[in-house]
Amino acid sequence: MNTHSRGFVLSFATFSLALFLFLFTQAQYTHLLQLQIDAGDVSLQTNPGALMRDLAMDLNTLTGYTISIDENQDTAIFSFSGRTPSVLSLRDNLLRYQSDAAQLGSDLNVHTFLDLNQSFNDGNFWGQTNHGLRWRLDYDYNTLRIEPTNSNFYPQKIDINVFSEIAYDSLTVITGSCCISDTHFFEYSINYTDTNNDHAYSTSGLFPAHSSISLTLQMTTITDDVNTQTGTRRIQIGNIEGTGSALPMGATISSFQAVSTLQFSIAFTLPNDSNGTKAGYDINTSLRGNDFNVDTNTIWTTFNA
Amino acid sequence: MRGFVIAVDALVSLAVLFVIITLAFDAASSADTSLRQENALRVFAEHAALTLEQSQLLARSVILNNTTSIRTYINGWPLSICGSVTVFPSPDVNTPTFIVTKSGCTLNSAQTEIVRHSFMVPSPPDVNMYVMEVSTWPGSP
Numbered sequence: 001m002n003t004h005s006r007g008f009v010l011s012f013a014t015f016s017l018a019l020f021l022f023l024f025t026q027a028q029y030t031h032l033l034q035l036q037i038d039a040g041d042v043s044l045q046t047n048p049g050a051l052m053r054d055l056a057m058d059l060n061t062l063t064g065y066t067i068s069i070d071e072n073q074d075t076a077i078f079s080f081s082g083r084t085p086s087v088l089s090l091r092d093n094l095l096r097y098q099s100d101a102a103q104l105g106s107d108l109n110v111h112t113f114l115d116l117n118q119s120f121n122d123g124n125f126w127g128q129t130n131h132g133l134r135w136r137l138d139y140d141y142n143t144l145r146i147e148p149t150n151s152n153f154y155p156q157k158i159d160i161n162v163f164s165e166i167a168y169d170s171l172t173v174i175t176g177s178c179c180i181s182d183t184h185f186f187e188y189s190i191n192y193t194d195t196n197n198d199h200a201y202s203t204s205g206l207f208p209a210h211s212s213i214s215l216t217l218q219m220t221t222i223t224d225d226v227n228t229q230t231g232t233r234r235i236q237i238g239n240i241e242g243t244g245s246a247l248p249m250g251a252t253i254s255s256f257q258a259v260s261t262l263q264f265s266i267a268f269t270l271p272n273d274s275n276g277t278k279a280g281y282d283i284n285t286s287l288r289g290n291d292f293n294v295d296t297n298t299i300w301t302t303f304n305a
Numbered sequence: 306m307r308g309f310v311i312a313v314d315a316l317v318s319l320a321v322l323f324v325i326i327t328l329a330f331d332a333a334s335s336a337d338t339s340l341r342q343e344n345a346l347r348v349f350a351e352h353a354a355l356t357l358e359q360s361q362l363l364a365r366s367v368i369l370n371n372t373t374s375i376r377t378y379i380n381g382w383p384l385s386i387c388g389s390v391t392v393f394p395s396p397d398v399n400t401p402t403f404i405v406t407k408s409g410c411t412l413n414s415a416q417t418e419i420v421r422h423s424f425m426v427p428s429p430p431d432v433n434m435y436v437m438e439v440s441t442w443p444g445s446p
Contacts, residue, residue, distance in 0.1 A: 014318035018325050025325075036340050043347065050351065054422050057358055061425035062432050089430040100434040103396050104423045107436075 041291070047108040048287040048294045055101060055114075056301045059281055062097055063125070064088040065137075067279050069302045075156065076277035078129055081265035084255045085142040090125060105287065115284035126282040128298060131270055133279075138254075146266060147240065147250025154209040154249050157187040157269035158237055162253065166260035167196035168219035168233075173203075175215055176238070182208035186249060187269075188237050192217060207238055209249055214238035221260065232256045278302050346418040346441040349386055353379075354422040354439045363392060363437055364426045372405045379407045387413070387444035395423065395434040402435065413442040 060066070065082035098114050105112025119125050124136040132153040135146040148154060189204035207213055217235040233255045240250050253264050270277065280300035287294040357363050357375070366372050375390055382388060387410030392402045406412070420439045425432050 014322055018318070018322045021322070022325050025328075025330075032340070036343075039340060039344060050422075053355075054358075058423055058425050058434070061364070061427060064427065064432075087429040088427065088432055092430070093432045097432075097434065100395055100423065104421075104434075104436070107421055 044109065044290060045292055047110050048289065048292055051105060051108055051110055051112065051287060052285075052294070052296075052299065054104070055285070056280070056299050058097065058101075059283075059299055060301050062088075062093055063090060063137075063281070067127070067301055069129075069277050069279055071272050071277050074272055076129075076131070076270050076272040077267050078133060078270060078277065078279060079265060079267045080135065080144070080146065081263075083261045083263050084144060084253060085261065087261070090137070091120070091139050094119065094125070109289055111286075111288040113286045115286070118282065118284065127280060128282060129270070129277055129279045130275070130300075131272075131277050133268060133270060141254060141256060143252060143254035144264075144266075145240065145250065145252040146268065151210060154184060155186050155268045155270055157189075157267075158249070158251050159188075159267040159269075160190045160235060160237065160251060160253070161265045162190075162192045162235055163263045164192075164194035164219065164233065164260060165263075166221055167194045167199055169222050170220045171199070171201065172218040172220075173216070174218065176213060182210050184209035188215070190215070190217065190235060190237060192219075192235065194219075207249065212239045212241075214240060231260070233262055342416070342443060343418060346386065346416075346443070347420065349382075350388065350418050350420040350439045350441040353382075353388070353390075353441075354420050354437060357390065357437060357439070358422055358424045363390075363424050363435070367392065367402060367426045367435060372403050375405045376408075379405060382407060383444075385444050386441055387411075388439065388441040391438040391440070393436045393438070395436050398436060407444075410442075410444060412440075417442040 063082075064086045065080060068079045070077045070079070094116055098116055101112050101114050123140055124138050126134065126136050128134045128149075132149045133146065133155075134149050135144060137144055185206045186209050187204070188207055190202065192201040193199065201217065203215070215237050219233045221231045221233075234252070236252045238249055240252050251266055251268075253262065253266065255262050278300045279302045280298045282297060283299050285294075285296050285299055357378070362374050362378060366375050379388060379390060387407050389404060389406040389410070389412070391404045393400070394402055418441050422437050422439075423434055424437060425434055
């Protein structure tokens with residue numbers, strides 16, 4: 001009797017331990033499965049972020065322009081380079097990309113909508129930095145205009161380099177001078193070259209930051225022997241509105257009735273802060289999916305900040 | 306007699322116990338390993354897709370109709386990771402423009418992680434969209 005009782009006690013203890021381990025393992029396994037499900041959910045929730053980054057990289061190629069930011073603690077150099085007129089049909093490509101992006105989103109279970117109404121309604125493709133600099137690309141007049149959003153924010157330097165594939169027939173330099181005493185100045189420099197080595201033109205100096213001063217280089221090119229078509233290109237720097245002293249200092253580059261392509265790069269040196277500087281295009285974008293709604297007015301195409 | 310009763314009882318119990326312990330640890334560790342592996346493969350595929358797009362390798366390969374640089378890139382992946390890169394013209398994702406698979410790898414569909422990205426290829430005045438599919442699965446280290 002004693003022997004049987006001892007054997008029973010041992011086996012009961014062993015089975016109790018086994019049962020405990022079994023139940024513990026079941027619980028642990030269920031927990032791990034839940035972790036796996038959570039990992040899947042996280043993956044789904046990261047889809048909008050991955051998609052937004054994908055859209056940003058696509059936009060860089062789609063526009064044909066290169067936007068970059070080179071920053072340090074105190075300053076950020078915002079550079080915009082490309083060609084005007086662009087070799088790409090920006091408006092048509094944007095429209096096509098609208099449906100491409102929707103398709104791309106649906107592959108990731110993300111409802112994606114790019115609202116291009118603003119871009120199409122006013123004929124400009126807008127962009128900005130997160131530190132008060134805006135630019136607009138005019139589809140029809142092949143004009144890029146970059147300027148701060150208010151007169152209290154001014155660049156430390158504006159640097160423009162332009163190359164024309166066709167030499168000009170005449171160059172006009174127009175200086176709008178209406179200076180006021182000012183405590184703030186910014187540096188500027190313009191370098192122009194074309195296929196005629198004698199046409200290289202460089203100018204640089206200081207502008208008061210709150211005046212209506214401007215500098216315009218206007219190049220006229222006659223395209224054929226009978227002078228029936230004239231193309232005009234213009235580089236303007238300073239107060240590009242031309243009136244008043246409270247307007248921001250910016251730059252434009254345009255090629256009306258273009259007879260050839262201008263290759264340009266414009267660099268604005270701006271004050272920076274601890275938040276960093278980033279730049280992107282203004283496109284109202286909505287991403288919808290399980291457990292997330294993302295709405296943004298700007299697709300940031302630089303990833304510095 | 307007394308020892309015999311204990312031995313049979315205990316042996317059977319211990320055997321059951323060991324079986325349960327083994328099954329338990331196997332189940333727990335396999336779930337954990339599988340989770341880590343899936344995550345690692347997915348993250349690797351995501352990074353590879355970003356690299357391929359940002360470096361313009363894919364766009365150049367489509368323009369030049371030459372996949373040598375992509376093959377060189379994926380052959381440089383770690384031995385423990387196999388994979389392939391497939392490019393489709395959007396929106397037709399049924400007819401690949403090209404498929405490049407890492408040398409020495411055979412598709413393991415049971416453990417494959419797939420990441421899709423779009424990328425643009427300029428063809429003035431148009432810009433055409435393509436979709437790349439980066440697939441990764443465990444290789445033999």
